[in-house]
Amino acid sequence: MMSLARNHGLPTQAEFQRAIANRGDHWFAACLRITRNEELAADAVQDALLSAWNKRHQFERTAQLETWIHRIAINAAPQLLRKAPSFSHDALDEDLPDAGLQPDDQRAEQELGKGLASALRRLSDMERSCFVLKHLEQWRLNEIAFELDISVNTVKQALFRAVKKLRVILADRRSSHDY
Amino acid sequence: MITEDTLLLYYYEELTPGEREQVRLALARDPRLAAEYRQLCDELGRWRDVxxxxxxxxxxxxxxxxxxxxxxxxxxxxxxxxxVPRFWFAGLGVAVAATVAIGIAIGVRLQEQQDSELSSDVPLAGIENGAVAAVPASFTRGLLVHLEDSRREITGLPVTDEAGRVALTLQLIEQNRLFEHAAEQSNAPNLARVLRAFEPILLRLSSEDIAPQDAEALREQLAFELNVMLTKLSTAPSELAETI
Known part of the structure; x- marks a missing residue:
């Protein structure tokens, strides 16, 4: 049984463990939406946990520990994605082919629902990151720009293109299912 | 002219107050634009629940x-x-178990310590090159975290403390089984088999009649294997994962 005792207001080891038990699935799912890669998503959560622990003196008790870690994990995911060899800042105009489901994609489909997950696979990394951070994580545009180290205008353009593509792709899917 | 992009920024509340007011007025007087915005809201709203x-x-x-x-x-x-009351290094066992089990397994697999005391106890003859190539990189990266933290800790292991050694070994066995299971889940049956083969050594170490010098020799061997594994992982983790 873990104690919930606190020391100088800092979140405790037990509270971190409880947060992992309660919200680990959600952190992972959120990171997976960005990375589309289970390994990167798991690494992002791990990095976030370590970062949160090391910075726990910055945690304000008015906030939820789970939410705070979630935010840090979402910060970490694009950073790891940017380091991945496949990520490209210049891929805004690139229509990616639907190359078939890989294991990670299958997991992503479970997370996002078949239609949206499939559509997200057609976006570039940049478009997907901007869309997920804006639409699902509800970040501000300037926050996304800061985190991805790009301009706000670039974020906007990526978001515009992502939504346009998703609407077209999902409309096509609906049409094909109607017949 | 209110564009689709502007409507999107309106939806996300990313317009200035003045721009928002412009869009609000346009929506109020243009039914076609209002219908377009409702459709946009409807579609975006369906993408929320995940x-x-x-x-x-x-x-x-x-x-x-x-x-x-x-x-x-x-x-x-x-x-x-x-x-519940635990030995001071009970948590260490979690790290050491994973580290040691995989470290020895891979070290042996690389056939760099074929004459070591530990590897000679593990029946590895049936492991073929490239037979466990499907081990995910995340599995290896997780091990690297364990290795880096454990290298320092393992040198202080109190092998002369019999009760402590037994408790630690039980932890090692528990963690060995955990990683054995993880290896199976990672489509690495041969790695799982190596981990399984390691368990008899741990059981021997957990016996109460082992001499302190033998326990110390074993600890040194584990530390050595740990260093080998760390070096391998640090230099080429993905390659190593593919050569397990």
Whole structure:
């Protein structure tokens, strides 16, 4: 049984463990939406946990520990994605082919629902990151720009293109299912 | 002219107050634009609800170990776990078990220590090159975290403390089984078999009649294997994962 005792207001080891038990699935799912890669998503959560622990003196008790870690994990995911060899800042105009489901994609489909997950696979990394951070994580545009180290205008353009593509792709899917 | 892009920024509340007012007025006087906006809202709204699927147990365990390790190593740490009485290094066992089991397995697999005391006890003859090529990189990266933290800790292992040694060994066995299971889940049956073969050694180490010098020799061997494994992982983790 873990104690919930606190020391100088800092979140405790037990509270971190409880947060992992309660919200680990959600952190992972959120990171997976960005990375589309289970390994990167798991690494992002791990990095976030370590970062949160090391910075726990910055945690304000008015906030939820789970939410705070979630935010840090979402910060970490694009950073790891940017380091991945496949990520490209210049891929805004690139229509990616639907190359078939890989294991990670299958997991992503479970997370996002078949239609949206499939559509997200057609976006570039940049478009997907901007869309997920804006639409699902509800970040501000300037926050996304800061985190991805790009301009706000670039974020906007990526978001515009992502939504346009998703609407077209999902409309096509609906049409094909109607017949 | 209110464009689709402007409507999107309106939806996300990313317009200035003046721009928002312009869009609001346009929506009020233009039914076609209002219908377009309603459709946009409807579509975007359907993309909100995303259920979360459970994360794999071995991944969650890795996260938990990360916090446990950080709590042990941080100066001025805040450790509030009130568990049943445990030896001071019980948590260490979690790390060491994973590290040692995989480290030895891979070290042996690389056939760089074929004459070592440990590897000679593990029946590895049936392991073929490239037979475990499907081990995910995340599995290897998780091990690297364990290795880096454990290398320092293992040197202080109190092998002369019989009760402590037994407790630690039981931890090692528990963790060995955990990683054995993880290897199976990672489509690495041969690695799982190596880990399984390692268990008899741990059981021997857990016996109460082992001489302190033998225990010390074993500890040194483990430390050596740990260093080998760390070096391999640090230089080419992905390649190593593919050559297990």
């Amino acid at each position: 259920p979360a699927a459970p994360v794999a147990d071995h991944v969650r365990r890795r996260w938990q170990d990360t916090i446990d390790r950080a709590a042990r190593s941080a100066p001025g740490k805040v450790v509030a776990r009130q568990a």
